[in-house]
Amino acid sequence: MKKPMTNAANTSKGMLLIISGPSGVGKTTITHHVEKQLHAVFSVSVTTRPKRPGDREGVDYYFVDLPRFQQMRDMGQLLEWAKVFDHYYGTPRQPVEAALAAGKLIILEIDVQGAIQIKAQLPEAFAVFVLPPDEPTLLQRLRGRKREDESVIQERFARASEEIARAKTCGVYNAFVVNDDLATATAQTVELVRRELAARRQAPASTQRP
Numbered sequence: 273m274k275k276p277m278t279n280a281a282n283t284s285k286g287m288l289l290i291i292s293g294p295s296g297v298g299k300t301t302i303t304h305h306v307e308k309q310l311h312a313v314f315s316v317s318v319t320t321r322p323k324r325p326g327d328r329e330g331v332d333y334y335f336v337d338l339p340r341f342q343q344m345r346d347m348g349q350l351l352e353w354a355k356v357f358d359h360y361y362g363t364p365r366q367p368v369e370a371a372l373a374a375g376k377l378i379i380l381e382i383d384v385q386g387a388i389q390i391k392a393q394l395p396e397a398f399a400v401f402v403l404p405p406d407e408p409t410l411l412q413r414l415r416g417r418k419r420e421d422e423s424v425i426q427e428r429f430a431r432a433s434e435e436i437a438r439a440k441t442c443g444v445y446n447a448f449v450v451n452d453d454l455a456t457a458t459a460q461t462v463e464l465v466r467r468e469l470a471a472r473r474q475a476p477a478s479t480q481r482p
């Protein structure tokens with residue numbers, strides 16, 4: 273599924289931050305606030321899913337067809353990849369390695385399958401999972417987005433419950449943030465990442481915890 277990261281990325285002073293969470297939990301908004309406040313780089317994924325209204329090519333995703341995705345994957349150009357809701361998603365390797373080598377904070381907004389793959393290659397990646405306050409609230413938020421019809425909403429809701437369970441048991445997440453109030457959840461995430469960056473600046477690389 274993936275090749276190990278290069279030495280340049282493994283020995284850099286940059287930090288790889290993973291932000292995951294179920295659809296509708298508000299993770300994209302949190303991710304973009306963290307990106308702005310901490311002057312981070314956002315990793316733009318490639319996907320085979322069709323563009324939705326408002327999606328910007330090269331900003332939100334690189335939209336590719338399946339043969340192109342498979343070619344990138346087979347050439348080792350993806351750091352991780354996964355199939356989510358019948359479409360493929362993957363993280364281009366080169367921008368991540370370049371950001372880490374330059375000592376930057378790079379954010380990957382990816383699902384649990386992707387987070388597991390990244391942590392296997394780069395255990396020092398810092399991973400945050402955004403949780404809804406409870407399941408009825410998540411269902412309400414999915415409906416409130418008015419983006420999908422009810423059958424798609426139910427499919428996303430079922431997958432969300434599975435993803436939350438998997439996130440809690442897979443052992444790759446360093447922290448869980450409950451998004452009850454968006455401003456509070458954003459501030460908590462920024463603070464968590466700030467503290468982690470500060471701790472790493474103080475600790476020699478060899479003593480960093482996973």
Ligand code: 5GP
Pocket residue numbers: 292293294295317318321352353354356361362363381382383384385386387
């Ligand atoms: P959406 O299509 O709604 O933007 O994203 C669907 C799901 O795919 C979300 O859980 C999102 O985090 C995940 N995702 C987006 N990009 C990637 C990626 O590059 N790799 C993986 N593993 N998941 C991704």
